[in-house]
Amino acid sequence: MFSCLIVRFTAVVWPMVQMDPSKSGFVGSQVELRCIFVNSNPPVKISQVTWQKVVNGTKHNVAIANPALGVSVLPPYKERVSFKQAAVRHRTPSLEDTTIVFSNLQLSDEAAYICEYTTFPAGNRENTVNLTVFARPSTRMTLTSPTIVARAQKRKTTVATCVSANGKPPSIIRWDTRLKGEATFQETRNQNGTVTVRSNYMVIPSRETHKQKLTCIVTYRSEKITDSVVLNVQYEPEVKIEGFDGNWYLNRQNVQLTCRADANPPVTVYQWKLLNGSIPSNVEIKNNTLFFRGPVTYDLAGTYVCDATNGIGTRTGIVDVNITEYPNNLPVEDPDPSSDLHNPGAAIGGAVGGVVLLGLAAILLFVFLRRRQRTFKGDYSTKKHVFGNGYAKAGGLPAHPPMPKNLQYPDDSDDEKKSAQIGVTGSDFDADGEDLKRPYFTVDEGESRDYDERTLAFQYDPEPELADDMISQTDGSVISKKEWYV
Numbered sequence: 001m002f003s004c005l006i007v008r009f010t011a012v013v014w015p016m017v018q019m020d021p022s023k024s025g026f027v028g029s030q031v032e033l034r035c036i037f038v039n040s041n042p043p044v045k046i047s048q049v050t051w052q053k054v055v056n057g058t059k060h061n062v063a064i065a066n067p068a069l070g071v072s073v074l075p076p077y078k079e080r081v082s083f084k085q086a087a088v089r090h091r092t093p094s095l096e097d098t099t100i101v102f103s104n105l106q107l108s109d110e111a112a113y114i115c116e117y118t119t120f121p122a123g124n125r126e127n128t129v130n131l132t133v134f135a136r137p138s139t140r141m142t143l144t145s146p147t148i149v150a151r152a153q154k155r156k157t158t159v160a161t162c163v164s165a166n167g168k169p170p171s172i173i174r175w176d177t178r179l180k181g182e183a184t185f186q187e188t189r190n191q192n193g194t195v196t197v198r199s200n201y202m203v204i205p206s207r208e209t210h211k212q213k214l215t216c217i218v219t220y221r222s223e224k225i226t227d228s229v230v231l232n233v234q235y236e237p238e239v240k241i242e243g244f245d246g247n248w249y250l251n252r253q254n255v256q257l258t259c260r261a262d263a264n265p266p267v268t269v270y271q272w273k274l275l276n277g278s279i280p281s282n283v284e285i286k287n288n289t290l291f292f293r294g295p296v297t298y299d300l301a302g303t304y305v306c307d308a309t310n311g312i313g314t315r316t317g318i319v320d321v322n323i324t325e326y327p328n329n330l331p332v333e334d335p336d337p338s339s340d341l342h343n344p345g346a347a348i349g350g351a352v353g354g355v356v357l358l359g360l361a362a363i364l365l366f367v368f369l370r371r372r373q374r375t376f377k378g379d380y381s382t383k384k385h386v387f388g389n390g391y392a393k394a395g396g397l398p399a400h401p402p403m404p405k406n407l408q409y410p411d412d413s414d415d416e417k418k419s420a421q422i423g424v425t426g427s428d429f430d431a432d433g434e435d436l437k438r439p440y441f442t443v444d445e446g447e448s449r450d451y452d453e454r455t456l457a458f459q460y461d462p463e464p465e466l467a468d469d470m471i472s473q474t475d476g477s478v479i480s481k482k483e484w485y486v
């Protein structure tokens with residue numbers, strides 16, 4: 001308490017110079033460097049005020065105010081430094097406030113400045129302000145080139161550069177993007193104390209990087225500057241052939257194959273080929289589509305190849321087309337499946353919807369059959385199963401479990417012959433629900449001989465044929481017929 005009073009007392013007794021501890025401004029701007037003389041009681045006499053800049057530890061005079069001789073601002077500062085208070089320049093001046101105004105700041109103005117009062121009889125009193133000069137950087141983001149080409153040899157390439165030039169203090173650069181890549185950073189210090197920050201963003205150009213956005217975020221002091229670019233990557237066509245649904249059966253109408261290509265720049269040429277053959281004569285080629293006019297015949301089978309070319313290169317799509325005698329999927333809800341044959345629209349719809357429905361039905365029937373099998377006592381038909389597993393890569397139909405394809409039983413019944421025309425009729429459907437799960441059709445024994453001669457295109461899986469007295473089970477196992485009939 002006592003010492004506190006003494007401090008205050010001293011402050012009033014001894015004259016002092018008040019200044020801001022630090023000041024800052026941008027290049028080109030104007031700052032005030034405050035200097036206030038607090039006189040003592042009784043007051044001392046001010047004989048001169050000197051502003052000095054401290055450079056490398058040595059003091060250089062900037063401005064002087066003298067009560068008798070007037071005001072002097074020294075050469076390098078003449079144009080840019082002035083005393084704020086007009087009273088400093090009066091004939092009988094007041095020198096209590098000798099604040100100076102620094103205009104058009106330069107980077108070289110950054111220094112410590114001393115405001116020194118020479119008094120009588122108290123002697124010199126002084127204080128210091130640190131002046132900091134900021135330089136706003138110029139920031140820009142550039143694409144390395146307007147278009148980048150995705151090359152086969154996957155090499156990291158600089159796609160964009162972000163530069164924040166001549167900033168003081170230095171900027172911080174970050175990137176914001178969904179692109180997988182990496183950034184390099186480089187800082188260059190200039191003579192005048194500014195710093196140029198440069199960052200390159202590198203990616204492996206690919207189809208996936210095309211049209212991706214890349215944002216550069218520059219933080220300068222508390223400011224954020226963002227700039228974005230969108231990549232334009234050129235790449236070879238990515239080709240696939242659409243249209244073969246694995247269900248091209250005899251007499252189906254208006255089938256077509258379309259060559260779909262994702263490419264930048266767009267595909268200019270589509271070329272169709274049939275491996276080991278020539279494109280059937282009833283085919284019409286329009287741009288990227290093959291239209292097969294008229295009904296489907298076995299002649300259409302083969303491996304179709306589409307070459308798509310753009311400015312970057314050529315890539316190939318392939319589809320193996322094979323033809324079945326009958327449609328290989330039948331909608332469960334349709335009581336008369338033969339109608340599908342005469343109604344291509346329904347058949348096409350069935351091809352899509354049937355897959356889903358067959359899946360559902362398969363689950364239900366699996367449960368149903370499991371129960372039935374334990375009690376089954378009915379007779380067995382003699383059937384030949386023709387398996388139409390013609391699924392191309394583009395077909396999208398699910399694969400089915402392996403199964404025996406040629407089961408022959410001696411006890412051929414007349415009933416079966418009638419019902420076997422198109423495979424699944426009401427009774428067959430009910431008695432042997434497995435037909436639903438699998439895309440094969442039964443044909444009559446009697447007809448099967450010419451059938452085999454006609455359909456060279458069919459391939460049978462080289463599975464061992466089952467003995468006549470064996471019966472396949474839904475779980476893929478095989479039991480003897482004798483066992484079954486017990």
Ligand SMILES: *[C@@H]1O[C@H](CO)[C@@H](O)[C@H](O)[C@H]1NC(C)=O
Nearest residue numbers: 020021022112128129130131
């Ligand atoms: C002014 O700058 C000098 C040197 O950079 C430093 O030592 C000093 O503490 C600074 N003074 C203030 C009041 O910031």
Ligand SMILES: *[C@@H]1O[C@H](CO)[C@@H](O)[C@H](O)[C@H]1NC(C)=O
Nearest residue numbers: 054055056057058108110111
């Ligand atoms: C300060 O001193 C350093 C060496 O000590 C010198 O390189 C620099 O140029 C000097 N700066 C000025 C403004 O004189």
Ligand SMILES: *[C@@H]1O[C@H](CO)[C@@H](O)[C@H](O)[C@H]1NC(C)=O
Nearest residue numbers: 027107135166190191192194
């Ligand atoms: C600082 O130096 C750089 C490089 O010499 C120059 O481009 C820039 O304009 C300078 N900045 C200022 C504020 O003088």
Ligand SMILES: *[C@@H]1O[C@H](CO)[C@@H](O)[C@H](O)[C@H]1NC(C)=O
Nearest residue numbers: 273274275276277278302303
């Ligand atoms: C198809 O042609 C290629 C060569 O063009 C040949 O290697 C291949 O054996 C042929 N395939 C058939 C089934 O003829």
Ligand SMILES: *[C@@H]1O[C@H](CO)[C@@H](O)[C@H](O)[C@H]1NC(C)=O
Nearest residue numbers: 258267268285286287288289
């Ligand atoms: C086929 O290409 C021509 C021009 O090459 C275009 O005018 C026409 O619309 C295209 N047809 C289809 C079905 O894409």
Ligand SMILES: *[C@@H]1O[C@H](CO)[C@@H](O)[C@H](O)[C@H]1NC(C)=O
Nearest residue numbers: 320322389390392457458459
């Ligand atoms: C149909 O073609 C596929 C290949 O696309 C082949 O795996 C399958 O065995 C063929 N089916 C028939 C019945 O020839």
